[in-house]
Amino acid sequence: MASELDAYLKDVRNNLRLDAASEQEIISELETHAEERILEMREAGLSDEEAAEKCLGLLGSARLVARQIYEAHSQxxxxxxxxxxxxxxxxxxxxxxxxxxxxxxxxxxxxxxxxxxxxxxxxxxxxxxxxxxxxxxxxxxxxxxxxxxxxxxxxxxxxxxxxxxxxxxxxxxxxxxxxxxxxxxxxxxxxxxxxxxxxxxxxxxxxxxxxxxxxxxxxxxxxxxxxxxxxxxxxxxxxxxxxxxxxxxxxxxxxxxxxxxxxxxxxxxxxxxxxxxxxxxxxxxxxxxxxxxxxxxxxxx
Known part of the structure; x- marks a missing residue:
């Protein structure tokens, strides 16, 4: 689970194009949000792999997420x-x-x-x-x-x-x-x-x-x-x-x-x-x- 989430967050960060401080803050918030969602899904009865896969699927493409975050923070x-x-x-x-x-x-x-x-x-x-x-x-x-x-x-x-x-x-x-x-x-x-x-x-x-x-x-x-x-x-x-x-x-x-x-x-x-x-x-x-x-x-x- 951790490796899949880490790879996803790394992909998001590589496409963010923001300053280092903003990127670190955004990635930390996104990681916390994803971990909370995965924990909720595990409590609902899903396995670690299923919870991670479903959570990352709900988040969407890493490139799309990075673009949306960029547009929200770059102005x-x-x-x-x-x-x-x-x-x-x-x-x-x-x-x-x-x-x-x-x-x-x-x-x-x-x-x-x-x-x-x-x-x-x-x-x-x-x-x-x-x-x-x-x-x-x-x-x-x-x-x-x-x-x-x-x-x-x-x-x-x-x-x-x-x-x-x-x-x-x-x-x-x-x-x-x-x-x-x-x-x-x-x-x-x-x-x-x-x-x-x-x-x-x-x-x-x-x-x-x-x-x-x-x-x-x-x-x-x-x-x-x-x-x-x-x-x-x-x-x-x-x-x-x-x-x-x-x-x-x-x-x-x-x-x-x-x-x-x-x-x-x-x-x-x-x-x-x-x-x-x-x-x-x-x-x-x-x-x-x-x-x-x-x-x-x-x-x-």
């Missing part, structure tokens, strides 16, 4: 939705009001990093993940700037820098994936937009950095793209169903790509690169989650 509050949308709103205001060129960008990045560290050290709440994405923005910008170094220095620096960045991204992504890979995709949501606008604005040269004139022309469109990201995050946290959350992310990235392509004259190879980056930011966490779960199952068996 964020409006307060959490607002907190999660704030970094996108900050960047939307930064460009729409053209504050980015008067020193506010480092302030916003500092706030994002401090908020991400606070959330990371306080249980990784659901509003944390968009802040994590922006806290890694300096890492992304530095990597892009390395491409504009002289050829010899560029290769040396990139060979040293890229492995470090990949390790950092994988470490953070794996930590986030332990709760739900969709939150990793949510964390990476602004990356294609940031890279796209960076490329669209081009670089004037390695000393002056961004092409200021083009950024000023793009500012309203950049603000609009980040506003779309803010609405996406709010909808993501308020929606219960996982498949709808994924649809929201896909639609958001598609709209952002359309806005970037409409505002800037991107070449076909650049468009393909951005599409690949979007696909990687959405499918990469899912594949990594699959490999991690497969590895843990093989390790157990």
């Amino acid at each position: 964020g509050t409006w307060r959490q939705a607002l907190l999660a949308a704030l970094p996108h709103l900050f960047f939307a205001a930064l460009f729409a009001l053209k504050w980015w060129n008067i020193g506010w960008l480092p302030v916003v990045l500092g706030v994002a990093a401090a908020t991400a560290i606070y959330g990371w050290c306080h249980g990784k709440p659901t509003w944390l993940f968009p802040w994590l994405g922006y806290s890694m923005l300096p890492v992304v910008i530095t990597g892009l700037l390395l491409l504009y170094l002289p050829i010899g220095w560029a290769w040396v620096t990139i060979l040293l820098y890229v492995p470090l960045v990949i390790w950092l991204l994988c470490y953070i992504t794996i930590k986030v994936i332990n709760s739900d890979w969709l939150y990793s995709a949510l964390m990476l949501l602004p990356v294609p937009s940031l890279v796209g606008w960076f490329v669209a604005a081009e670089l004037e040269d390695k000393f002056t950095g961004f092409n200021l004139k083009q950024l000023n022309e793009f500012a309203p469109w950049i603000g609009l793209s980040f506003l779309i990201l803010a609405l996406t995050v709010a909808m993501f946290l308020r929606i219960r169903q996982r498949h709808l959350r994924l649809v929201v992310l896909i639609v958001s990235e598609t709209l952002t790509l359309v806005i970037i392509a409409s505002a800037g004259s991107l070449s076909f190879p650049v468009m393909l690169a951005l599409i690949f980056l979007i696909l990687a930011s959405l499918s990469g966490p899912a594949l990594l989650d699959h490999w991690i779960r497969q590895g843990s199952r093989h390790a157990i068996t």
